Amino acid sequence: MTTQEKAFEEIYRTNYPKVYRLCQGYTNGDDAMSKDLAQEIFIKCWQKRQSFRNDAKVSTWIYRIAVNTCLLELRKKKTVPITDHLKHLEESEDSFSVSKELQLQQLYQCIGKLNTDNKTIILLELEGLPQKEIAEIMGLSHEAIRVRVHRIKNELTQCVEK
Amino acid sequence: MKTFEDLKSQWEEQPQPEIPHEGSKIIMQKINAIQNKQRITNGVLLTTTFVLIGFFFYINAYSNLIVSLGLFLMIGSLIVRIMIEYASIKDLKRMDFTKDAAAFRTDLINYYKKRVTTHYVATPIILALYAVGFIILLPSFKENLSKGFYTYIVVSAIVILIVMVFFIGKEIQKELNSLRQLKSSQTD
Numbered sequence: 001m002t003t004q005e006k007a008f009e010e011i012y013r014t015n016y017p018k019v020y021r022l023c024q025g026y027t028n029g030d031d032a033m034s035k036d037l038a039q040e041i042f043i044k045c046w047q048k049r050q051s052f053r054n055d056a057k058v059s060t061w062i063y064r065i066a067v068n069t070c071l072l073e074l075r076k077k078k079t080v081p082i083t084d085h086l087k088h089l090e091e092s093e094d095s096f097s098v099s100k101e102l103q104l105q106q107l108y109q110c111i112g113k114l115n116t117d118n119k120t121i122i123l124l125e126l127e128g129l130p131q132k133e134i135a136e137i138m139g140l141s142h143e144a145i146r147v148r149v150h151r152i153k154n155e156l157t158q159c160v161e162k
Numbered sequence: 163m164k165t166f167e168d169l170k171s172q173w174e175e176q177p178q179p180e181i182p183h184e185g186s187k188i189i190m191q192k193i194n195a196i197q198n199k200q201r202i203t204n205g206v207l208l209t210t211t212f213v214l215i216g217f218f219f220y221i222n223a224y225s226n227l228i229v230s231l232g233l234f235l236m237i238g239s240l241i242v243r244i245m246i247e248y249a250s251i252k253d254l255k256r257m258d259f260t261k262d263a264a265a266f267r268t269d270l271i272n273y274y275k276k277r278v279t280t281h282y283v284a285t286p287i288i289l290a291l292y293a294v295g296f297i298i299l300l301p302s303f304k305e306n307l308s309k310g311f312y313t314y315i316v317v318s319a320i321v322i323l324i325v326m327v328f329f330i331g332k333e334i335q336k337e338l339n340s341l342r343q344l345k346s347s348q349t350d
Contacts, residue, residue: 042185042189047193
């Protein structure tokens with residue numbers, strides 16, 4: 001294994017969970033689609049590795065690739081309706097985990113109703129990224145992100161309440 | 163009443179995904195497969211071009227001006243169409259995914275605009291040239307082929323043309339939708 005491959009493996013292991021969760025936000029929580037997307041994102045990370053500048057944060061660089069890949073790839077695919085994911089829950093007997101899962105699916109459903117930009121912003125916010133970093137990923141000003149996050153938070157909580 | 167903080171903790175508490183065993187190795191294998199596929203595609207395109215040119219000389223098409231022109235138009239328009247498609251795929255692959263989302267979206271919009279122009283301008287011209295080439299060749303087909311085979315060629319050409327126009331129409335619709343979606347999410 002070359003040094004570059006070792007560094008890539010490290011990046012892969014550290015960032016896979018975040019990338020996968022972001023993909024789930026775009027695919028209504030679809031596991032298979034999220035895995036495919038995550039794989040596509042890491043392929044692009046390897047192909048674009050020369051463009052990474054050491055003064056930038058690795059996570060910002062990866063999130064940019066992830067957001068742009070999802071934007072492009074999801075145009076070609078149809079996301080699975082949320083009801084398809086709920087079918088397996090009806091058979092489960094553990095009421096606590098079922099209720100948790102249902103709440104999570106409801107959250108996915110509400111995220112799915114947002115437009116692409118707002119979806120990306122709120123997914124990054126849910127992942128706990130600082131708003132300055134979200135602004136760098138989105139190519140918007142810090143102030144614009146602050147205002148939009150506030151608006152989307154309200155929209156999302158109202159949707160979940162319904 | 164639920165607050166955003168409740169939603170955030172719900173998000174954070176979701177089960178952690180399992181990191182695929184040897185996931186980075188699988189990615190490396192996939193990258194090699196993509197490169198091999200690219201090489202094979204290049205090979206196939208190059209071989210097809212040579213076969214077509216070879217065929218042109220094999221049947222001495224150059225000795226008959228009308229046949230030459232017909233074949234040239236048909237083969238030439240096919241090659242140009244393939245080259246445009248190939249260049250378009252390359253454009254998409256060359257796109258810089260490390261740009262911020264707003265800049266990337268602008269690039270994507272430009273890409274789709276170029277595609278739509280190709281569909282509206284280049285494709286009809288290419289289709290028309292292909293059809294003209296075919297029509298030019300018809301007398302020579304009639305002269306050299308049996309009546310049944312000649313009818314078969316004419317009928318199948320018309321069917322192929324209708325099917326091609328239908329698929330191209332669907333493709334234009336799809337790409338126009340993508341363009342519309344991209345523009346709408348930019349202005350929201």
